[in-house]
Amino acid sequence: MENEILKKLREIQLTTEKIQEYEKNRIQKWDRENTYHIENESAKNPFYCLVMFPYPSGRIHMGHVRNYTIGDAVARFKRLQGYDVLHPMGWDAFGLPAENAAIKHKTPPAKWTYQNIDAMRKQLKRMGLSYDWQREIATCRPEYYKWNQWIFIEMMKRGWAYKKTAPVNWCPKCETVLANEQVVDGCCWRHEDTPVEQKELSQWFFKITEFAEKLLEGHKKLEGKWPERVLTMQKHWIGKSEGTIAQFPLHEASKEALGSSYDKLKKEALEIYTTRIDTVYGVTYMALAPEHPWLDSIENPQFKQAIDAFREEVKKVSLTDREEAKDKKGLFTGIYVTHPFTGEKIPVWTANFVLATYGTGAVMSVPAHDERDFAFAKEYNLPIQYVVFPKEGEIPEDAAFTEYGILKNSGPYSGLSSAQARQKMTHDLKEKGMGDFKVQYRLHDWLLSRQRYWGTPIPVIYCDSCGIVPEKEENLPVVLPEEVEFSGSSSPLKDMPEFLKTSCPQCGKEATRETDTMDTFVDSSWYWARYISPRKEDGIADKKSAKKFLPVNEYIGGIEHATMHLLYARYFAYILNDLDVLEIDEPFAKLTTQGMVIKDGRKMSKSLGNIVDPDDFLQNQGADTIRLFSLFAAPVEKDLDWSNEGVEGALRFLKRLYRFVMGLKFVNPDLTLMQTVPEKKPTSSRGKKIWQKTHETILTVTKDFESLSFNTAIARLMELLNDLYAEFFSEDGEKLKVEKSSYELELLSFSVSSLLAMLFPVAPFLSLTLLEELGLKEEKELKWPQADEKEAQKSEVVIVVQVNGKVRDKISLPVDIEKEAALQTALQSEKIRKYVEGKEVKKQIYVPKKIINFVVG
């Protein structure tokens, strides 16, 4: 080739300057033209791709990069396939960090939050994420949280939101109530070194427990579409158990301890919950939680003093610390109850390991068949009586036998199996009016009030004459004042008469507003619905459009939301359905949980100093590179180990691609965009090879994209480029020239166009730049490539020949060869003969296109 052309060919290089230039131009164009905006009405083929919206902390981190790149690849892929993709983004904008920042920097939380949103929006745009920015929402805007309030009031009307006094976890540093799930190792989840205390407060709750069964039922629909472990975690979280409620009447021997309270309790009887009523004949004592109300009724100072001291001691330890303390402590209360089956007198104890919040806060203790009861009985020398025996073998020595078996020493029930006894005993209790079957859940009602400023105001008013009154719907939203000063640590709302003072919606008299705000999980429980109609003023979402787009087809986010957010969002979907806002059952038809981004095998964190800032890469290698690496380095659901060398490798691939396409176009100006399979097949041998490879790649990459296996899809694209390089690229430029008569130009047009289209979801900037060089006019014209199954077949295939299971040779055979012919060819191979000759062939195994195995003796 002539020197001048060669020189120009060498100059074709993808530089960082070029990358920065075309990426920035493209972003401006997308922004100017609202490229990814879709209208609800005109969407014929809807696909809803949702990623978990971020808390606007100020900067995006690698976790965001990964999550949103995955979502974007899905959205772009589906768009090329012809879907009208709803791909929105917004801000989970309420929450604690804004308040902490306000105290630190003296900026109001609102201002701080809005600044952060602006900064992060810019970063996300720089990433090339194809959001419909016209649908952007921020949960801290009154237009949004108005609907939190509306939902709350509707729930309140139906008794699904209620107030109760409850012992709650209290973080002295946050000055707020923590949900049980926010307590980590006895400490606040945000202040790892601050032990949680107990405090009694009047709190707002959502009755999520009423939906426990439905939340479990709903899993059936999600099986196979949600990660198995998320479903398991939710099942455990809900913690369904089926057992028996049984009543143990008060025994008159209790009079001594209870004194005048005896008559009151006599009417009540002690109610317990057990899953092992079959062991009831082995009950040797009862155990009450230290919080159990019966303990309040003990009057005899002989018992009262010790019990009060014990309760005081237990109270000092926070709820979770109590769970950690394994040593079992307790004492006798002076109370006795009567065994419902035998009429025996049973002593009642109180014990630190009995949970007030589960069941009835009282248990029947069967040390012979429960490990905890056994340990307690040993500690306090209480009798142990075995009543269930294994079908075969012996009762373990000096331990509880906790398995099911056959009953003995159990009056009329002796001889029954555990399962039979549970049925019959419960049935008999029910007949006597002393018990019933009972399904119990671990799940608690959702405590939603927070003693915080930066959240949705709970829209209720306290009136001296009418009590607790919800705000009128026409007065919503109850607006959170944004211009505030943080005087101290408590909510500034308490010092704002303009917020506090109002009139009662019922009687009109002067009244006071609630100053508690809502848990931010309320915001994120229904945001997926708001994206449908983000600006709608008279409702949450247009019902018709919602029906079109919901449920979400692909929801992508972190595994850390497996229980709380994902359970609450499912719950809210049911609620919104019942409120006739949406027609929906499960909100997320499919869920993908991506792994963490780690560095050097450890989680990225400030303290370890191993944080990688996405901005550095965006400003140098560009968005395509960072996207490509994020998707290539690990399967979506696994942790991704960040590697700067790996990033360089991703950039190298893009540079190779650029050089190939631009070089090819330079030498063959007729190279063009070709989005359909060429009519004529190439005639050259290199052409035939690439023809087959292109078809095969299209088929496998399509499959990989469907299953979100981006890492393998990218590997296949790299292979295709490697093959193209091997067949059509040489430093001297000679191989680049193609002859029209061999149909290689059509082939290359098709192959390169397909490669670029398949790369588009991953690296849209370079992909579009090169496609435009080939002649693409409008991004909208780009389609996902189609291939022919038949053309993807290789004519010859390498078959492995084994002798006695060991690979001895590899031979190339036509794909459609008959079994006998294949075996004969294999036997003729020198290498095989060496191992087979003179021996008896006992068995011949032939798996078409795969393997031949001779078993010789």
Next chain:
RNA sequence: GCCGAGGUGGCGGAACUGGUAGACGCGCAUGACUCAAAAUCAUGUGUCUUCGUGGCGUGUGGGUUCGAGUCCCACCCUCGGCACCA
């Protein structure tokens, strides 16, 4: 302790319903280009080896099978979740 996921080269990771283990990438090595370096291109790269192309190789030990990373049993380790839930 219980539940779940997973252990594959120097590293990240491939391998469809049992059928060439290590695709693709990183790293490394050698060569080409260059005064040189970088970049780029080409070749090689599990391990041992008496270099016969043979032995050994997917956490460990057994088993099923013509054939096991894949299936079965036991165990070890790592990660995630739950943890006195009666």
